[in-house]
Amino acid sequence: MDKPLATILRPTTVNDIIGQSHLINDKNGIINRILNQKFLTSLIFYGNPGTGKTTIAQALANDLKCEFGVFNAAIDKKENLEKLIKIAQNTKPYIIIIEEIQRMNRDRQDLLLQYLEHGNFILMACTTENPYFVINPALRSRCLLLELKPISNEEMLLGLKKIITNNSFFNFNISDEILEKICNLATGDLRIAINILEILIKLYPNEIITIDIINAIMPKASNWNAKEGNEHHDLKSALQKSIRGSDVNAALHYLARLLATGDYEALLRRMLIIVYEDIGLANPALAIRVKTAIDTFRQIGMPAGIIPLGLVVIEMALSEKSNSANLAVQKAYSDVLQGKIYPIPDYLKHNWSKILKKSVGKGKLYKFPHDYANDYVQQQYLPTKLKDTKYYQPKLQNIYEKKLNEIYNRFTKK
Numbered sequence: 001m002d003k004p005l006a007t008i009l010r011p012t013t014v015n016d017i018i019g020q021s022h023l024i025n026d027k028n029g030i031i032n033r034i035l036n037q038k039f040l041t042s043l044i045f046y047g048n049p050g051t052g053k054t055t056i057a058q059a060l061a062n063d064l065k066c067e068f069g070v071f072n073a074a075i076d077k078k079e080n081l082e083k084l085i086k087i088a089q090n091t092k093p094y095i096i097i098i099e100e101i102q103r104m105n106r107d108r109q110d111l112l113l114q115y116l117e118h119g120n121f122i123l124m125a126c127t128t129e130n131p132y133f134v135i136n137p138a139l140r141s142r143c144l145l146l147e148l149k150p151i152s153n154e155e156m157l158l159g160l161k162k163i164i165t166n167n168s169f170f171n172f173n174i175s176d177e178i179l180e181k182i183c184n185l186a187t188g189d190l191r192i193a194i195n196i197l198e199i200l201i202k203l204y205p206n207e208i209i210t211i212d213i214i215n216a217i218m219p220k221a222s223n224w225n226a227k228e229g230n231e232h233h234d235l236k237s238a239l240q241k242s243i244r245g246s247d248v249n250a251a252l253h254y255l256a257r258l259l260a261t262g263d264y265e266a267l268l269r270r271m272l273i274i275v276y277e278d279i280g281l282a283n284p285a286l287a288i289r290v291k292t293a294i295d296t297f298r299q300i301g302m303p304a305g306i307i308p309l310g311l312v313v314i315e316m317a318l319s320e321k322s323n324s325a326n327l328a329v330q331k332a333y334s335d336v337l338q339g340k341i342y343p344i345p346d347y348l349k350h351n352w353s354k355i356l357k358k359s360v361g362k363g364k365l366y367k368f369p370h371d372y373a374n375d376y377v378q379q380q381y382l383p384t385k386l387k388d389t390k391y392y393q394p395k396l397q398n399i400y401e402k403k404l405n406e407i408y409n410r411f412t413k414k
Contacts, residue, residue, distance in 0.1 A: 005198035006191055009163055014059045017052060018159030018190055019151035030146065031056070035063055040093055042116060042123040044101075044140065046131050047148030050189030053126035056148070057097045061124070068095035068124075073103040088121035101125040102134035109136045116142050130233075150188025157183050160193060172200050174209040181211060185218050232261060236270045239313075244278045248317035255313050259306060268294045271309070275316060282322035282398035286315060320398035328392040335386075342383035374411040 011017050014031055017024055023031045034041070043060075045053040054070070061068040069084040081096075088094040098104070115121060116139075123143060131140055151159075160179050164170045186193040199217055200209055207213075235258050242250035258267045275290045293312040297305035347366035367377045380387050394405045 005201070006194045009167075009194060010055055011059050012062050014056070014063050017056055017059060019155040020052065020056065020148055021155070022149065023056075023146060030144075031060065034060065038064060040064065040066065040095075040122050042125075042143040044125045044127070044131050044135065044143045044145045045148055046127045046129065046145065048150055048188060049128055050186075050191040051148040051150060052190065053148055054097065054099055057095075057124040057126060061095045061097070064095075066093050066095050066122070067091055068097055070097045070099065072099040074100040078108070085115060085120065088115070093122060094120075095122045095124055098123065098125045100127065102127045102129040106136055109139050113138055113142070151190050152188070153180065153183040156186065156188075156190060156193060159190070160197070163194075164197075169201065170197070171205045172207055172209050174200070178209050178211065178214060181214050185214070232258075232263065232266070235261075236266065239267075240270060240274050240278070243274050243313065243316045244321060246317055246321070248314055251313050251317040252310060255309065256306075259302070259309070264297070264302075267309075268297070271312070271316075277326045278321055278323055279316060279319050280322045280325040281401045281404065282320035282395070283400060286312075286319055289315065320400070322395045322398050322401055324393060324395045324401065332391045335389075340386060342385045344383060345380060347379075348381065376411050378412075 014024060014035065020031075021029075023029050026032055033039070043057070045057060047053060058068065058070070069087060071081045071084055081098075084096050088096060101109070112123065113136075116123060125135070125143065127134060131145055157176070157179055160182070161176070164174070182193050182196050185196070196214070196217055200213075204213060235254055239251060239254040239258060242254055255267075271290055271294065272287075275287045279286055290312045293308035296308045345364075347364050364379075367379050369375050369377050371377075382389060394401050396402045396405060
């Protein structure tokens with residue numbers, strides 16, 4: 001077995017694909033429809049690593065009996081792509097499979113358009129990123145987008161058992177329990193599971209595979225939440241929504257998964273956003289404690305740093321919530337961006353009150369609040385065209401903001 005096991009086992013037909021039952025099924029599976037109708041169209045496969053994007057593209061090309069070439073945008077030279085395009089112009093139909101298309105700059109992506117427009121080839125692109133962010137809109141609009149989902153443990157287990165049964169080079173004894181353990185460690189990435197099997201073939205021939213052996217090979221689960229992957233952004237969103245929804249257990253789960261990615265700074269930035277955006281005036285002192293926990297984490301690092309972060313995430317999840325401050329400032333900022341920029345009242349301008357005192361009858365004088373009872377006096381501060389605008393609407397269901405509102409009403413009462 002000279003080639004990597006993953007290469008040897010790569011399916012050559014869609015029927016041998018493991019997982020992706022939402023795309024591959026006899027009812028409404030889009031892949032099955034494409035095959036049944038022999039419909040050649042450009043496709044973009046996107047999803048987490050190890051879900052089979054390139055494998056499905058190649059298997060689909062085989063089943064459609066269509067010649068194809070593969071270009072990896074991460075490692076192949078531009079000349080390789082130009083060669084494939086030349087072949088495509090003399091071979092009809094022809095599929096070009098582009099791996100890691102997100103690594104292609106926008107100009108090079110645009111170059112593909114003219115060939116697609118003239119039907120020179122069919123494009124099957126693969127990416128671990130969200131295609132709406134990394135693929136030019138014009139190119140994206142000419143392709144059908146297909147999302148590949150992480151392979152479930154059940155699908156992976158059935159697939160591994162079938163692979164082991166159908167190939168004689170599996171020279172070890174392994175139980176369903178151990179295979180389930182491998183599936184759990186792979187966390188939806190079939191390539192990782194196959195790599196574990198390859199190690200077992202090479203290092204443990206003719207042995208009974210035990211949990212201890214698996215733990216020695218891979219002591220902890222694979223974390224395919226890569227820093228640059230789409231899943232990483234989904235995790236940050238899930239953390240924020242869990243804290244906003246006051247689900248402390250879900251918040252801790254997503255905190256742990258984000259910590260496991262190793263991209264600590266992205267997590268810390270999101271925690272600061274959450275405490276100001278979703279907790280805000282309901283518990284403003286919590287922002288100070290979150291910042292302190294973040295500074296502590298940066299000082300002591302992992303693994304001990306998980307303790308202060310866990311503490312403040314629990315407190316954020318259990319705290320009262322208010323987004324009134326965020327809504328208020330966003331509305332004010334939106335008005336400015338939309339051109340609602342009107343003259344400032346003269347008496348609010350810099351040193352204008354002194355000038356007005358020397359120019360009797362020119363306008364109102366600025367009233368100095370500290371000269372009045374409760375350090376407050378009623379006067380117009382907003383530009384005249386906005387004088388009745390109310391940006392801040394207090395949320396009175398939380399104790400702190402309710403108290404703020406009571407204090408405000410008390411000192412402004414005439």
